[in-house]
Amino acid sequence: MEITFEHVTHSYNPNSPTASLGLDDVSFKIQDKKFTAIVGQTGSGKSTLVRHINALLKPTSGTITVGDRVITPETNNKNLKPLRKQVGMVFQFPESQLFEDTVEKDIMFGPMNFGASADEAEAAAHKMIKLVGLDESLLEQSPFDLSGGQMRRVAIAGVLASDPETIILDEPTAGLDPVGRQEIMDLFKNLQQEGKTIILITHNMDDVANYAEEMAVIHRGKLIAQGVPQEVFNNQELLQDDLLTLPKSAAFAKELTEKGFSFEKLPITINELGTEIEQQLNGD
Numbered sequence: 001m002e003i004t005f006e007h008v009t010h011s012y013n014p015n016s017p018t019a020s021l022g023l024d025d026v027s028f029k030i031q032d033k034k035f036t037a038i039v040g041q042t043g044s045g046k047s048t049l050v051r052h053i054n055a056l057l058k059p060t061s062g063t064i065t066v067g068d069r070v071i072t073p074e075t076n077n078k079n080l081k082p083l084r085k086q087v088g089m090v091f092q093f094p095e096s097q098l099f100e101d102t103v104e105k106d107i108m109f110g111p112m113n114f115g116a117s118a119d120e121a122e123a124a125a126h127k128m129i130k131l132v133g134l135d136e137s138l139l140e141q142s143p144f145d146l147s148g149g150q151m152r153r154v155a156i157a158g159v160l161a162s163d164p165e166t167i168i169l170d171e172p173t174a175g176l177d178p179v180g181r182q183e184i185m186d187l188f189k190n191l192q193q194e195g196k197t198i199i200l201i202t203h204n205m206d207d208v209a210n211y212a213e214e215m216a217v218i219h220r221g222k223l224i225a226q227g228v229p230q231e232v233f234n235n236q237e238l239l240q241d242d243l244l245t246l247p248k249s250a251a252f253a254k255e256l257t258e259k260g261f262s263f264e265k266l267p268i269t270i271n272e273l274g275t276e277i278e279q280q281l282n283g284d
């Protein structure tokens with residue numbers, strides 16, 4: 001689904017002395033079936049931004065269009081189920097939202113809430129537990145007997161079980177070990193290749209470089225850059241003003257420029273870096 005923000009401003013506690021601006025006149029498009037990363041410093045407004053996509057937050061002014069649904073300041077909370085089914089959200093530390101006494105019931109909760117029969121929801125639980133790399137035997141266990149990484153996967157399976165068209169991931173791999181992180185990121189990439197729209201909030205620039213096709217940079221509630229990662233990570237103004245950190249490969253390439261290498265554009269992945277170095281050593 002294409003998602004369009006038009007002049008979206010969000011003020012927390014408007015008309016009160018504690019009012020704070022979460023988003024400030026943001027306009028941009030998130031393309032259908034693409035993998036888009038949202039980056040920015042802590043407190044820049046990333047979570048505020050994505051919470052408008054399934055109307056968990058309403059704009060103070062402006063509109064958000066999600067497929068054929070338009071969200072405005074007047075949107076009320078009735079009839080949001082179709083939107084919430086279309087747009088699945090994996091929150092930060094989603095395992096904190098597990099609450100049923102078995103893993104199976106936890107994964108079945110979403111689909112049943114959206115109208116699936118118990119049989120359909122059970123079939124979805126069996127499919128999703130395998131998809132997130134866990135053994136089906138865990139379905140009968142209490143989610144609270146699992147490791148942190150397993151709980152995280154169960155929570156993700158619960159969101160996927162409703163088969164949302166768009167999946168929003170708010171730092172889904174925070175606190176996971178590198179192998180677990182890569183497995184989860186590969187899962188999201190596979191889902192995107194199967195036709196889902198993926199929106200990822202992350203502080204990990206290597207994940208952006210390796211997985212995202214588009215990225216948006218938020219700073220103090222404003223959208224300050226958007227484009228393909230290779231272009232955005234080569235935006236000198238953002239780098240000079242410390243509004244963006246570089247992926248490891250690009251940072252390493254930058255250091256190599258002091259050792260006689262030169263790059264027309266900083267390579268952002270290890271593969272690109274390897275190819276560039278090889279060509280330069282061979283004098284190509």
Ligand SMILES: Nc1ncnc2c1ncn2[C@@H]1O[C@H](COP(=O)(O)OP(=O)(O)OP(=O)(O)O)[C@@H](O)[C@H]1O
Nearest residue numbers: 012020021022040041042043044045046047048049
């Ligand atoms: N419920 C709230 N009430 C008041 N202000 C809030 C609330 N939630 C967020 N804010 C403020 O809105 C701004 C944006 O916060 P937001 O959580 O969207 O940032 P973020 O980029 O997701 O941060 P992080 O990377 O730390 O998760 C911050 O100044 C924050 O203090």
